[in-house]
Amino acid sequence: MICEMCGKQSEYTKTIFIEGTQLKVCKECSRFGESSDGKGGGKKSATGAAPSRAMVAERLQARERRMRTRDVYQEGEITAVDLVPEYARIIRDARMARNLKQEELAAKLNERVSIVAKLENGSIRPSDTLIKKLEKELGVKLTEKVSVVKTEGGHSAGKVLTLGDLIKKK
Ligand SMILES: [Zn+2]
Structure with a gap:
């Protein structure tokens, strides 16, 4: 499973709710949201402070950025x-x-x-x-x-567009 918040591969994932969005997250990220099992938020950190809304917002922004980055990579897999x-x-x-x-x-x-x-x-x-x-x-x-964009590794998991496909799109 991949944590939907930080993107890390994680054996353990937990479903949490953040701002009404359901996310499957890793152990580390689960403290940022409300648990779906009704036990409330994750354990409090050593400082005793629960994750603030600002921290949650920051995490979600990081997630957004990561999603956009992934889009760029998908574009990179297109071969003209x-x-x-x-x-x-x-x-x-x-x-x-x-x-x-x-x-x-x-x-x-x-x-x-x-x-x-x-x-x-x-x-x-x-x-x-x-x-x-x-x-x-x-x-x-x-x-x-x-x-279009150089990708690392060079392996293309996505569909490679042929010239024919590109013409059809016009
Ligand atoms: Zn995570």
Whole structure:
């Protein structure tokens, strides 16, 4: 179980009520709220003072902040697919490696020669459709996965959005 207040992993959790909100908390945090078992608040601390409303409010604020931080991390798990910066060189190299003229590649792609020329000098960016055609015709990879926010570890537990998903959302 994870304490809903401090976020610590805890074997023991207790359901308490704080400001009308039900929370499952660890032993340490349980003193901040009213117990659901009717015995009142937790044990008084060594100083003899019960946790003040200010302390409770502070704890709840910390919890809020933590929740927001977690949201940021979830955003970080979203991987966007983006055109690689060196696409022009990759297209050119792949075309040359296949002994294709710009005209021939253009014909395969069903595009104008001027489009191929502009792609190869980097003056235009290929559309998503053209990226797919280029990748298929030339057997190259023109896209890379880009994390919106860097996450530690790099393991993504969440759903990874594909380019298709991103387009659908627009
Ligand atoms: Zn706790």
